[in-house]
Amino acid sequence: MQITLKDGNSISVEAGKTLLDVAESISGGLARAALAARVDGKVTDLLYKPDADCALEILTFDDPDGRHALRHTASHVMAQAVKRLYPTAKLAIGPAIEDGFYYDFDVETPFSSPDLEKIEAEMSRIVKEKLPVERFELPRDEALDLVAKQGEPYKTELINDLPEDAVISFYKQGEFTDLCAGPHIPDTGRIKAFKLLSTTGAYWRGDSTKKVLCRIYGTAFTKKDDLNAYIEALEEARRRDHNRIGRELEFFTTTDYIGQGLPILMPKGAKVLQILQRFVEDEEDRRGYLLTKTPFMAKRDLYKISGHWQHYREGMFIMGDPDGEGEVFALRPMTCPFQFQVYLSKTRSYRDLPMRFNETSTLFRNEASGEMHGLIRVRQFTISEGHLACLPEQLEEEFRGCVDLAMYMLRACGLDSDVSFRFSKWDPANTDKYIGSAEQWDSVQALMKQILDGLELDYTESEGEAAFYGPKLDIQIRNVFGKEDTLITIQVDFQLAERFGMEYVDRDNSKKHPYIIHRTSIGCYERTLALLIEKYAGALPLWLAPVQAVVLPITDRTHGAASDLRDRLRRLGYRVDVDLRSEKIGYKIREAQNQKIPYMLVLGDKEAESGEIAVRSRADGDIGSMTVDEFIQKLGEQSRPPV
């Protein structure tokens, strides 16, 4: 038969040869580096024997699917090692993930780090054994027999959940056989560099009502150097962690007495938030938004109308017995029902629309205790909140305007190339979580999809991520550890206007409900600050830096001139400090540099005489002397956001 290769050439192959044999016939080097193959676009094992003409691509570690196969096999090797060392461990699932793999085990006592060392050592033995990884398929009843004989109840459950017509495949390496769809690499010897990274609990099937299993995370590479580079990158990420440098640089702190998820913003962090908030509010002003300031709490009656009482009660801080008589208040988890009251305060005409309300809004959400993380996930936060009421024919343009504003903010912060877009839809299988009918959801989601496609955004779709009242466009970003969070969200709401009785009088004198867009422009300020700190490793761009320059007198003879310079720059609106301590200039520079202050202005006798200052930048070191006016011009050029 004829096999067409990636380069367009084709070779003829006898029946019964494996893809690995084909790779060998192309080149020995390719065969040694090969991990998996793509046959007619479908990823396959190298031990697969083609039986018809096909297009073939041999996959190495450079291909994501090749990496995936290597790490998937590494997870099987880990499971095999665990079964050798702990025969009573029950196997759950063990996939490859973005940077590695994991396997979930049901064990009496969870694994600890000495266990991981033992498992790693056993894995090394399995790799040395160079066991071939062979695939076979079984009919459903035989497959169930096999896993029953193995004593693997989780595998039984997995098989029972497979669709009627599913092919049930197993992979066998030495004494170890695992239910698995594959693909896998041809033998365990190809796992040249691997490491087990951590152990943690994880729910069976991701369901918090089900049993907690013990998950071991690891990663695998084909070269030791690549593994070392990966571990080095992990350490570098830890050095950028906002939760670490945000505290070191005194942006924020926490205390045991205040409570979880309630960070204290220190002068520097508070300053950055103030700069961001002013920037956002000013820009929204220019875009026709109407600023509101609404209460932080309300009676439960308000939340009953909005649906929060029924759908979000767990997440709210409630004052008093929620089911008791009399007045019960709750802190607001969202601004919507409050800002709606502004709309409702008088009769609105179609001529009034669109109306765009914004608010720098503090919200309170009672997150579960294990979910807090630095400034990224907290219980009280401030969001660049906004709600737009518009006519159906205005929806697309207003939505577009919200996306444009969000992108403007991301560009200003330098985060625009770090985000991805997610169209978050409801889960039709879990209607309890949402309000409204399937027809309503289908129609508004179709409408939103049309708008998104019109915007030519590169987005993914995700079921079950919608708000309880409508679908969302989420702008997602990853933190320094790779964990994804929503930075900005823009939501189309077709239901709350009706619930709240929000109406406008149309041209024909009839009353209609407007569409509502819920949106943020820069997201939640605390989270945005956290991501900025991580993005810039604490060295925020000049326009955001809490201290933009520090004046460093060399001796106390220039203390007066240094203080005068600081005052002059401050009067111009720049954030400038002076370091009057009796320390050597090298010491003062070291400290300013560690504080990531953009400019250090060295002022000694020489400068006092010449009227210039010696300027040092945190990025480029000593950049020479200049007059104060020249420096002011330099500051001016850099002190606006890049939009």
Add this chain to the structure above:
RNA sequence: GCUGGUGUAGCUCAGUUGGUAGAGCAGCUGAUUUGUAAUCAGCAGGUCGCCGGUUCGAGUCCGGCCCCCAGCUCCA
């Protein structure tokens, strides 16, 4: 909320088999007047996360709670 890890000076961390707590940095005082990433000396600093238990005696052992970290679940 769940699983695991952790908690000792402002910060980073030592602290042996249970015998009464230590370093570096930061701070304070003094000296030094310094030219582009750490000047020297001295001083002070602790309810060993909190509460309870075992013990003649607990930072160390046991129990409960709290906080912090990673992951799961959840979410801006």
